[in-house]
Amino acid sequence: MRSAEPGRNAGSRGEIMEQNNLSRTGLAPTRGERKAIANLEIVPRRHLGRWVTAAVIAVLLALVIKAFAEGDIAWGVVAEFFAAPAILFGLVNTVVMTICAMSLGIALGVVFAVMYMSPNPVIRVVAWGYIWLFRGTPLILQLLLWFNLALVFPTLGIPGLIEVRTVEFMTPFVATLLGLGLNQGAYTAEVMRSGILSVDSGQTEAAKSIGMTRLLTLRRIVLPQAMRVIIPPVGNEVISMVKLTSIASVIQYAEILRNAQTIYYANARVIELLIVAAGWYLIVVTLLQIGQYQLERSFAKGQTHRGNHKPGRAVENA
Amino acid sequence: MPSPMVSIINVSKRFGALQALDEVSLEIPRGAVQCIIGPSGSGKSTLLRCINQLEPTDSGAIFLEDELLGFERKGDKLLELSEGQIAGQRMKTGTVFQRFNLFQHMTARENIVEGPLRVLNRPRGEVMDEAVALLERVGLADKSGAYPAELSGGQQQRVAIARALAMRPKLLLFDEPTSALDPELVGEVLAVMHDLASTGMTMIVVTHELAFARDAASNVVFMDRGRIVEQGLPTTILTEPTEQRTRDFIGAER
Numbered sequence: 001m002r003s004a005e006p007g008r009n010a011g012s013r014g015e016i017m018e019q020n021n022l023s024r025t026g027l028a029p030t031r032g033e034r035k036a037i038a039n040l041e042i043v044p045r046r047h048l049g050r051w052v053t054a055a056v057i058a059v060l061l062a063l064v065i066k067a068f069a070e071g072d073i074a075w076g077v078v079a080e081f082f083a084a085p086a087i088l089f090g091l092v093n094t095v096v097m098t099i100c101a102m103s104l105g106i107a108l109g110v111v112f113a114v115m116y117m118s119p120n121p122v123i124r125v126v127a128w129g130y131i132w133l134f135r136g137t138p139l140i141l142q143l144l145l146w147f148n149l150a151l152v153f154p155t156l157g158i159p160g161l162i163e164v165r166t167v168e169f170m171t172p173f174v175a176t177l178l179g180l181g182l183n184q185g186a187y188t189a190e191v192m193r194s195g196i197l198s199v200d201s202g203q204t205e206a207a208k209s210i211g212m213t214r215l216l217t218l219r220r221i222v223l224p225q226a227m228r229v230i231i232p233p234v235g236n237e238v239i240s241m242v243k244l245t246s247i248a249s250v251i252q253y254a255e256i257l258r259n260a261q262t263i264y265y266a267n268a269r270v271i272e273l274l275i276v277a278a279g280w281y282l283i284v285v286t287l288l289q290i291g292q293y294q295l296e297r298s299f300a301k302g303q304t305h306r307g308n309h310k311p312g313r314a315v316e317n318a
Numbered sequence: 319m320p321s322p323m324v325s326i327i328n329v330s331k332r333f334g335a336l337q338a339l340d341e342v343s344l345e346i347p348r349g350a351v352q353c354i355i356g357p358s359g360s361g362k363s364t365l366l367r368c369i370n371q372l373e374p375t376d377s378g379a380i381f382l383e384d385e386l387l388g389f390e391r392k393g394d395k396l397l398e399l400s401e402g403q404i405a406g407q408r409m410k411t412g413t414v415f416q417r418f419n420l421f422q423h424m425t426a427r428e429n430i431v432e433g434p435l436r437v438l439n440r441p442r443g444e445v446m447d448e449a450v451a452l453l454e455r456v457g458l459a460d461k462s463g464a465y466p467a468e469l470s471g472g473q474q475q476r477v478a479i480a481r482a483l484a485m486r487p488k489l490l491l492f493d494e495p496t497s498a499l500d501p502e503l504v505g506e507v508l509a510v511m512h513d514l515a516s517t518g519m520t521m522i523v524v525t526h527e528l529a530f531a532r533d534a535a536s537n538v539v540f541m542d543r544g545r546i547v548e549q550g551l552p553t554t555i556l557t558e559p560t561e562q563r564t565r566d567f568i569g570a571e572r
Contacts, residue, residue, distance in 0.1 A: 204420035205372055206478075210433035210485050211409030213402055220436060224423050 037313035077272040081263065081281065097245045097255060100177050102238050105184025113187060113192035114218070127189070134186035138196050140247050143179035145252040146170065172253035180244060184237065191233045195226030227299040235292035237283050246281075256280055321384055323348045323520045324569070331364055331544075336409035338364040340544040349518045352553070354521055356541035357567060362524040365541070366491045370411050370520065371404050382410060382489065382572075383572065407425040409437060412482025414496040418474040420466040426477045427454065427462040430484045432498040438485070445484075456510050476510050483514075490514065492523040528571055532541030532556050540564045 029037070081087060115127035134142070149156075150166035157163040199222050207217040249258035260273040324346040331339040339361045351404045354362045367373040369380055371388050379396070380387045387407055389396035399407070421429050430449040435439045456476035466474050467551050475495055482490055492511065494505040508530050515534045516520060525531060531538050531552050538555040540563075542546045548561045559565050 018396075114517070170403065186338055200419075202417050202419035203421060204366045205483075206413075206415060208372060208408060209413035209415075210481065211405050211437045212433070216436060220432065221421055225421075269361060 017081055037146030038308060047265050052202065072271075073275070074269065074272055077269045078103040078240070078279075081260075081269075081273060081276050082265070086259045086263060087256065087276055087280070090254060090256035090277075091284075093253065095282075096282065097102065097173075097176060097180070097248065097253070098238065098241050101180035101245070103242050104177065105188050105237075105241075106234065108182065108185025109188025109192045110223075112189035113196060114252055116193055117196065123192075127261050131186045132182050139183050139244065140178065140250060142183055142250055143175060143190075143247060146178045147175040149246060172248065172251050175251055176245070176248040176253045180241065181246070188234065191230055191237075192226070195228075195230035196222055198229045199225045224299075228296075229293070231299055235288070235295070237284050242284050242288065243281060246264075246277075276303060319463075320348065320359065322380075323345055323350070323383060324522070325379075325381040326365070326369070327379050327381075328538070329380060330376050331361075331373060331377070331378055332358070333370060337544050339368065339375075342541075342546055343363070344376075344539060344549075346520065346522060346545065349459045349520055350517045350536045351520075352533050353535035353538045354522065354524045354541060355528065355531060355538060355548075355555075359543075360541040360567055361544040362541050363493050364544075365491050366413070366522065366524055369489075370408055370413050370491055374398070374454050382407070391493070392435050395449070405437075409433075410487055411489045411491055412485055412487035413491045413493065414478050414482055416494050418466070418478045420474050420478055420481070421556060422466050425465055426469070428476055429466075430481050433481065433485045448484065449480075452483055453477075455483075455513075457506070470501045470503060472506045475499065475507045479507075479510055479514070488520065490519055490521045492521065492525070494526065496523050496525070496527055512539070518570065521522045524566070526571065528556055533551065 112127045113133060113161050114128055115123045116131070118124055149170050153166055155163050156169055196218075203221050203225065204217055207221045212220070245253075245255050246257040248255055249261065252258065256277045260277040263274040264270045284297075322345045324344075325342040326346075328338070328408070329339055329342045332356075342361070344364060354365065356362050364373060366438045369377050369382075378391070378423070384397075385407065388399055388404060390399055390505060419454075420426075421432065424432065425448075427449045427556055430452055431442075431445045434445040434448070435442060450462065452458070453462050454550060458473060458476055461469060461473060463478070464473075466477070470479065479490075479495075495511070496507050497550060498509065504527070508527065511521070512534055521529070522546075523535070533552075535552045539549040539561070540555060541559070542563050548555065548559060549564050555564065556568060559568060565570070
């Protein structure tokens with residue numbers, strides 16, 4: 001290989017590059033040869049390894065499907081119970097609980113995120129303590145605590161004004177809502193906080209400069225822009241919540257899994273009913289994923305350049 | 319003799335060890351275009367931020383017309399106003415920021431109507447018509463539906479000026495409005511500012527554009543290390559300053 005002579009090659013990067021492999025004789029290809037090379041057909045590389053891997057995976061998958069098809073599963077029973085009233089009732093309860101617990105969680109998340117960023121140290125410590133407590137203990141334990149609250153406080157309310165017996169108030173629904181909602185709030189608070197911090201401080205200053213109060217600034221300017229950062233993780237948490245509601249089966253909340261269990265205790269078709277429940281969870285989660293995608297798109301507005309932007313077009317006006 | 323639009327009296331502000339403002343006093347008459355020049359870190363922007371109360375002052379007083387800003391007198395003490403009261407005072411001054419700070423999730427028109435609608439609670443139809451007129455005034459009638467990310471820096475800054483004007487402020491503050499712009503976009507923003515100055519709007523402009531100061535200012539202040547070094551007519555300050563520091567600064571900026 002001849003080394004590149006700087007004087008001769010000045011202004012011609014191509015000549016330096018081509019010395020790597022194109023010249024058979026050790027000399028650079030001539031202008032004609034380069035033209036010929038430029039006309040050759042391009043053959044994409046065949047990724048043989050990937051095809052082999054894919055084939056192996058396909059075979060394994062076929063074996064798994066075959067095993068389930070031949071296994072002792074009465075698919076007729078799955079079909080029979082898929083839309084059974086008890087299952088559909090459980091489905092409604094699962095969806096209702098997901099919506100209620102998530103709403104409570106998001107509301108608490110916003111409140112505690114704002115408290116966490118307060119200039120007042122007492123408020124900050126309270127927010128920190130809430131997040132610490134509810135993130136630091138298992139969810140199932142929190143549910144059991146709420147459900148058994150009557151053991152600590154036989155009655156709830158303001159003495160002499162409103163009082164209810166805890167056992168009557170703390171139904172499986174209320175206990176599940178408090179357990180899931182308060183737990184979710186602790187996680188969502190962290191998500192909200194990072195979302196709020198992601199909004200440039202110039203936005204807050206601009207809002208102040210037109211006379212907006214802190215609350216109005218948060219609601220109109222900061223939160224809508226924080227949504228872009230908040231929606232993806234919260235979307236994931238909604239999906240987790242759908243599945244977390246199944247934990248409430250331990251305190252007799254009649255969601256899908258609980259109702260599927262009630263049925264299989266009676267007919268002993270355990271796997272079939274678990275498949276029914278799994279199918280419904282997958283359907284709900286798939287729908288939510290589609291919704292999440294749409295929501296992310298709508299909150300991304302103003303964040304991307306669109307077609308007709310011509311920078312500096314208005315210079316003539318100056 | 320009417321009171322000046324802004325009176326700044328012995329204002330000081332300290333950030334840790336840095337004395338950002340050191341006993342600054344300045345009076346700005348109604349309709350004046352007050353330019354403030356000086357090296358970075360001289361306290362120019364801090365002075366603006368004190369006037370619109372993004373920073374509380376440590377001592378001294380700032381009046382907008384006859385109203386004491388940020389505090390209320392109780393005997394021989396000045397008590398800090400509530401956040402709501404300060405927000406109410408801020409509506410009377412408009413601010414144009416170096417980095418534009420347009421609300422990124424709103425179109426140009428939504429940026430302009432946000433304050434009049436949500437803060438002043440004015441009727442929607444009237445505010446919308448006014449927004450169209452304001453966009454026309456800054457030469458962006460065709461951009462009302464554009465998001466900030468779709469606009470050039472110069473266009474964004476002109477929308478920001480329209481947003482400030484929509485609040486019908488008594489005073490406009492400009493914090494280095496052209497420093498973040500590509501050189502070819504500076505002219506369009508300065509043109510809008512020239513236009514505003516000619517309408518009699520009281521303006522305080524922190525700027526590095528000495529040409530703008532020469533052409534549009536009614537008074538120029540040179541600041542350094544938190545103090546006003548000298549002030550006077552633009553021709554005096556920009557061509558024959560008395561202080562050596564001013565001369566050095568203007569020589570270097572040329």
